[in-house]
Amino acid sequence: MKYGRALLNDVEGYVPGEQPKDPDVIKLNTNENPYPPSPMALEALRHVSADALRKYPDPLSMRLRARWAELQGYAGPEWVIAGNGMDELLAMAVRTFVDPGDGILTTWPTYTLYETLARLHGARVEAVELDDAFQLPETFYGHGGRLCFLPRPNAPTGVCAPRQDVERFCSGFPGLVVIDEAYVDFADDDCMDLAKRHENVIVMRTFSKSFSLAGLRLGLAVAQPGIIAEFLKTKDSYNLNAVTQAVGLAALNDYEYMKRNAARVVATRKRVTAALEGLGFVVTPSQSNFVLARWGGKPEARTVFERLKERRIFVRYFDVPRLRDALRISIGTEQEMDALIAALRDIVQ
Numbered sequence: 001m002k003y004g005r006a007l008l009n010d011v012e013g014y015v016p017g018e019q020p021k022d023p024d025v026i027k028l029n030t031n032e033n034p035y036p037p038s039p040m041a042l043e044a045l046r047h048v049s050a051d052a053l054r055k056y057p058d059p060l061s062m063r064l065r066a067r068w069a070e071l072q073g074y075a076g077p078e079w080v081i082a083g084n085g086m087d088e089l090l091a092m093a094v095r096t097f098v099d100p101g102d103g104i105l106t107t108w109p110t111y112t113l114y115e116t117l118a119r120l121h122g123a124r125v126e127a128v129e130l131d132d133a134f135q136l137p138e139t140f141y142g143h144g145g146r147l148c149f150l151p152r153p154n155a156p157t158g159v160c161a162p163r164q165d166v167e168r169f170c171s172g173f174p175g176l177v178v179i180d181e182a183y184v185d186f187a188d189d190d191c192m193d194l195a196k197r198h199e200n201v202i203v204m205r206t207f208s209k210s211f212s213l214a215g216l217r218l219g220l221a222v223a224q225p226g227i228i229a230e231f232l233k234t235k236d237s238y239n240l241n242a243v244t245q246a247v248g249l250a251a252l253n254d255y256e257y258m259k260r261n262a263a264r265v266v267a268t269r270k271r272v273t274a275a276l277e278g279l280g281f282v283v284t285p286s287q288s289n290f291v292l293a294r295w296g297g298k299p300e301a302r303t304v305f306e307r308l309k310e311r312r313i314f315v316r317y318f319d320v321p322r323l324r325d326a327l328r329i330s331i332g333t334e335q336e337m338d339a340l341i342a343a344l345r346d347i348v349q
Contacts, residue, residue, distance in 0.1 A: 007122050014116040017316055026339055028330040029314040031155075031183075031290050033212035035264065038257040041213065044250035048243050057242040060232075064245055067252045068220045072192050078225040079195070081232070084239050086182055086206035086219030087113060093147060093178050093202065094121050096234045102146035107136070109156060109322055111180065114149040134159040134284060136169070144174050151180035153187055156318060156328045158286030160187050170198045176227070179203045185210035185262045186269070187287035195222045202227060209289055210262045211251050218248045265289045269331045275341045279348055294326045297348060301325050307347045313340055
């Protein structure tokens, strides 16, 4: 590209999961919640006023930040930053705390946006291979870097590193640790409190999964006030619009609704895991709203993916090392998962 930055010549950009145009597709490829958002959130959406749209929104999203701090046991909004989806927060972390040429540590396999963000910024990426159980290997603890992206649960594996391992790593890492908790509401525990005890920890959450608000684009992160102050220097002036702020706050005020929906997803995940294993898949123990189902038989995993798509059932296939024998399957409604299992039974047996 004649006018492009030389840095971008070898960067392809992040490729999200396919968004089918057909509304009748069973969409199990992008880890959305199958259940609707909170009725309070929908009511807030209906009552966004013309005046709220005419004026600029609160540039600091103070009510959202204060409510999140309250819910998570933090002292106040100075411990919280809000973003236009957690993806913006991840990008802000690189923009705020990493200089071109610095090292960013992560694991493999993991969320590929981490590498994209690093390369867009001219940073070096060091990805440490997870062990055979997709857990942190001992060698991970000896690495340095300006920043580390550490997802818990991990995507696309669904595996959760034990809390004590995460805290051990944070205690020894010389840079900042971003703990990506996008899927943690489907897990047995979380690391939300670690930012209180470790000055180098940022814990991020999204509304795209458990809150059923992927279309809203909202993420929140906690960190010590000095870290948040640095974030505020680099965020866009009005990064959250008035609709997002109003609906997000209403969703937080109906927190128990989210937890009930997350519990429904977890129950379905357990049932689907057993059904997949009954078909011969090896399912990685998941703490997320998806499962990674590995397939060693015939037809190959890529062909299974393609045949499901022919039946208008979308799952995710990654043509990358360690994942070529696997399908990542989002947990949908009970009826959607029954249709998936029936289709797989026809395809692989």
